[in-house]
Amino acid sequence: MEETAAKPRRSGGGGRQCCICHERRPALKRPKTLEQICRECFYAVFEEEIHQVIVENQLFKPGERIGIGASGGKDSTVLAYVLSELNKRHNYGLDLFLLSVDEGITGYRDDSLETVKRNEVQYGLPLKIVSYKDLYGWTMDEIVKMIGLKNNCTFCGVFRRQALDRGAALLKVDKLATGHNADDIAETVLLNILRGDIARLSRCTSITTGEDGPIPRCKPFKYSYEKEIVMYAYFKKLDYFSTECIYSPNAYRGFAREFIKDLERIRPRAILDIIKSGEDFRIATSTKMPEQGTCERCGYISSQKWCKACVLLEGLNRGMPKLGIGRSRGLNSNQMKTDKPTSRTKSIESKQCGSLDF
Amino acid sequence: MACNGSACQSGCYKNGDELAAPEEGGAAAASNSNSNSSSNGSGNNLCVKCKVKEPFTVAGGGGGEDGRFCAECFRSNLFGKFRHAVTSNAMIGPTDNVLVAFSGGPASRVALQFVHELQYKAQKNFDASRDRSLPVFGVGVAFVDESAAHLPSSDKAMDQAIEDVKSLVLELSPPAKELHHFPIESICSGDSSDQREKLKEVLNAVTDATGKEDFLVHLRMLALQKIASENGYTRVVLGSCTSRIACHVISATVKGRGYSLPADIQYVDARWEAPVVLPLHDCLAQELNMLCHLDGLKTIELPYEPQSTINSLISSFVALLQEENPSRESTIVRTAGKLTPFAFNRIPEINDTNVPLATRRRQKRSSLKLNGSISSESFCPMCYSPLIQSKVQALDTPEASKTNSYIFGSSCCSSCRFQILPQDPLCMEHFYSHLPPPLVARASSGNAHDIRSLREHIQDYLLLDSDNEQ
Numbered sequence: 112m113e114e115t116a117a118k119p120r121r122s123g124g125g126g127r128q129c130c131i132c133h134e135r136r137p138a139l140k141r142p143k144t145l146e147q148i149c150r151e152c153f154y155a156v157f158e159e160e161i162h163q164v165i166v167e168n169q170l171f172k173p174g175e176r177i178g179i180g181a182s183g184g185k186d187s188t189v190l191a192y193v194l195s196e197l198n199k200r201h202n203y204g205l206d207l208f209l210l211s212v213d214e215g216i217t218g219y220r221d222d223s224l225e226t227v228k229r230n231e232v233q234y235g236l237p238l239k240i241v242s243y244k245d246l247y248g249w250t251m252d253e254i255v256k257m258i259g260l261k262n263n264c265t266f267c268g269v270f271r272r273q274a275l276d277r278g279a280a281l282l283k284v285d286k287l288a289t290g291h292n293a294d295d296i297a298e299t300v301l302l303n304i305l306r307g308d309i310a311r312l313s314r315c316t317s318i319t320t321g322e323d324g325p326i327p328r329c330k331p332f333k334y335s336y337e338k339e340i341v342m343y344a345y346f347k348k349l350d351y352f353s354t355e356c357i358y359s360p361n362a363y364r365g366f367a368r369e370f371i372k373d374l375e376r377i378r379p380r381a382i383l384d385i386i387k388s389g390e391d392f393r394i395a396t397s398t399k400m401p402e403q404g405t406c407e408r409c410g411y412i413s414s415q416k417w418c419k420a421c422v423l424l425e426g427l428n429r430g431m432p433k434l435g436i437g438r439s440r441g442l443n444s445n446q447m448k449t450d451k452p453t454s455r456t457k458s459i460e461s462k463q464c465g466s467l468d469f
Numbered sequence: 470m471a472c473n474g475s476a477c478q479s480g481c482y483k484n485g486d487e488l489a490a491p492e493e494g495g496a497a498a499a500s501n502s503n504s505n506s507s508s509n510g511s512g513n514n515l516c517v518k519c520k521v522k523e524p525f526t527v528a529g530g531g532g533g534e535d536g537r538f539c540a541e542c543f544r545s546n547l548f549g550k551f552r553h554a555v556t557s558n559a560m561i562g563p564t565d566n567v568l569v570a571f572s573g574g575p576a577s578r579v580a581l582q583f584v585h586e587l588q589y590k591a592q593k594n595f596d597a598s599r600d601r602s603l604p605v606f607g608v609g610v611a612f613v614d615e616s617a618a619h620l621p622s623s624d625k626a627m628d629q630a631i632e633d634v635k636s637l638v639l640e641l642s643p644p645a646k647e648l649h650h651f652p653i654e655s656i657c658s659g660d661s662s663d664q665r666e667k668l669k670e671v672l673n674a675v676t677d678a679t680g681k682e683d684f685l686v687h688l689r690m691l692a693l694q695k696i697a698s699e700n701g702y703t704r705v706v707l708g709s710c711t712s713r714i715a716c717h718v719i720s721a722t723v724k725g726r727g728y729s730l731p732a733d734i735q736y737v738d739a740r741w742e743a744p745v746v747l748p749l750h751d752c753l754a755q756e757l758n759m760l761c762h763l764d765g766l767k768t769i770e771l772p773y774e775p776q777s778t779i780n781s782l783i784s785s786f787v788a789l790l791q792e793e794n795p796s797r798e799s800t801i802v803r804t805a806g807k808l809t810p811f812a813f814n815r816i817p818e819i820n821d822t823n824v825p826l827a828t829r830r831r832q833k834r835s836s837l838k839l840n841g842s843i844s845s846e847s848f849c850p851m852c853y854s855p856l857i858q859s860k861v862q863a864l865d866t867p868e869a870s871k872t873n874s875y876i877f878g879s880s881c882c883s884s885c886r887f888q889i890l891p892q893d894p895l896c897m898e899h900f901y902s903h904l905p906p907p908l909v910a911r912a913s914s915g916n917a918h919d920i921r922s923l924r925e926h927i928q929d930y931l932l933l934d935s936d937n938e939q
Binding site: 309312381390393 | 679718719721722723724725726727728730731778779782786789790793797800801803804805807808809810857884887
């Protein structure tokens with residue numbers, strides 16, 4: 112027996128009218144609440160909810176320079192559009208910028224970057240593009256050629272995080288805003304439960320992260336449903352690039368995403384319930400949590416001796432693509448001392464993970 | 470954790486998992502796998518534990534456990550996990566009267582079997598001992614009959630199932646065990662036809678299919694507690710295994726119950742009059758299924774139609790993940806195990822001098838493990854989950870219009886309010902009026918549990934036995 116959320120009360124005795132204004136004819140069913148509303152009310156309620164999130168969580172201060180992580184996809188395009196709008200409408204007093212990362216994925220990123228360049232013109236927001244090639248000397252295409260289609264998302268994600276911070280520093284912004292939506296955060300909560308990552312589980316529902324670091328980041332779309340963002344972009348005819356990354360089909364996140372899609376069909380509010388659960392989790396104080404320090408090689412924030420990006424980069428540069436992937440206890444403590452790792456390859460297979468020293 | 474390249478099955482290179490879990494049962498096998506890595510390649514497969522017998526295989530593949538243990542070592546490994554859970558959590562003491570909840574499924578069948586074996590051994594020791602100082606704990610079996618909730622009228626298949634349960638329990642002696650066949654409608658008030666009516670009314674009032682399923686689970690626990698209190702049982706044993714707990718972790722997360730989740734997944738849950746214990750906490754459903762198959766333990770299938778609910782979606786999801794990586798269920802439970810448990814997640818301190826000192830000491834040791842646990846103050850009357858104090862809803866309507874059903878509804882957690890309680894106030898009145906008395910009593914009695922735990926704190930300093938002093 113299929114469930115439905117609380118059935119919206121129809122106004123006007125059976126006549127079809129928007130639930131909110133009771134004037135116009137409904138144009139859509141709201142994915143979050145299944146209410147039948149007209150376009151204008153949808154825009155209003157969508158924008159107003161985001162405004163409330165910004166205000167209640169004190170995401171921005173007047174006069175701040177905000178970098179919007181812009182990939183050219185629907186989330187970042189809608190974010191740029193809505194932030195721009197709300198900035199004007201409610202006088203946030205913010206200086207907005209678009210920050211884009213070029214991972215070097217032909218046929219995907221080069222196309223979406225064109226979209227961002229158009230957004231720069233359409234929304235009047237200055238754009239900065241940083242590329243993996245410039246920062247690390249590797250494009251994702253080159254990385255995938257070396258490591259194959261498993262674990263490539265790990266490389267891309269780690270590199271992108273740093274790239275955004277570097278770009279933010281170049282732009283001299285005070286904060287980064289990313290387009291992570293409710294579906295993304297719900298997926299992340301589930302993923303962290305499935306993979307045993309208690310440290311991330313405790314942080315992933317925070318709307319602002321990295322406040323004690325150089326560039327804090329916030330997620331204004333934390334409570335906005337992906338479907339609603341798509342709907343908003345569709346009705347407003349916003350210009351965005353809608354293809355999936357060509358390297359992503361094997362990502363483990365796919366399991367969580369499929370499950371959440373099925374869940375949303377049965378009970379739409381479950382997505383917000385997952386986020387609520389994530390916020391309410393209390394981690395036992397006896398649990399060992401990683402301590403925050405800095406990377407010895409590049410000075411970036413890190414819980415180990417070397418930050419993940421440096422470990423991965425070293426692996427790429429030395430032709431050891433598995434470095435930093437999977438269990439690597441001891442890898443960071445016996446860091447990169449020998450000059451001839453190849454002489455040890457014969458004995459690697461028989462040694463325990465934790466005792467491999469490079 | 471040893472990682473021997475292709476022989477290692479921890480799956481750490483499979484999906485780029487940051488923290489891949491060791492395989493279930495690997496604690497015993499890991500230390501042996503180094504020496505066995507050579508044997509994996511050759512045809513001489515030996516049991517990884519005793520290294521004498523050949524491992525058993527299940528036609529069609531048994532997953533992770535296949536081809537590693539011989540039947541005996543497998544059984545003793547599983548029983549070992551059960552016994553370890555019982556002793557290190559002081560679950561069953563010699564003076565306890567234990568009620569085993571039996572659903573007919575493989576997990577509760579194994580729970581029943583293992584509890585029986587424990588009791589049998591204790592009885593033999595008692596008979597053989599000279600001073601007879603250590604009494605043998607009692608065991609009863611509860612079968613909560615939910616056919617009134619699932620089937621339209623009396624059903625032949627159900628009658629046969631009940632007969633099967635009766636004969637199964639008869640075979641499990643000595644020592645003899647009483648079977649309590651409890652139709653779930655018996656928790657409602659009135660005579661038997663009234664009760665069936667009330668149950669149907671109250672279930673029909675819940676429109677959400679998942680809510681209805683969960684509501685039935687809450688009623689089931691009420692039933693078990695009623696059997697326990699009416700028959701003097703001091704513990705309720707559930708056959709909840711790792712796999713079931715993993716599904717519960719996901720389902721609690723998905724229903725917005727992240728705060729109360731740790732309360733349900735520990736070894737001990739002492740919120741109830743008769744504390745609920747989970748001795749099969751560390752056993753996988755697959756292992757329990759295999760044991761039933763190996764030992765010919767009879768399970769009983771009930772003729773209920775499967776419902777399409779969030780719970781069933783989650784079961785299939787977890788099964789899919791488990792197929793992809795056999796350590797997934799354990800990882801989920803271990804992750805959730807790192808959430809702070811509650812003060813009631815341990816057996817309450819035993820001050821009865823009749824209970825052997827060793828038992829009391831063991832209970833003290835196990836309760837020390839839970840230092841730093843949260844003390845909660847209020848519970849949802851529907852599901853009995855602890856509520857976050859700051860979120861306990863303030864009743865902001867005028868006193869006069871606060872009907873009992875309104876008060877009940879506002880003291881429930883948001884998840885129950887959404888998926889179980891009817892939205893319409895009139896439907897809610899009707900629903901409330903048909904609720905089983907124990908549920909209703911919970912809302913008004915306040916927090917009997919907290920009074921008890923408060924008393925426990927100051928027990929040593931109280932001079933009078935009764936609390937009725939003015």
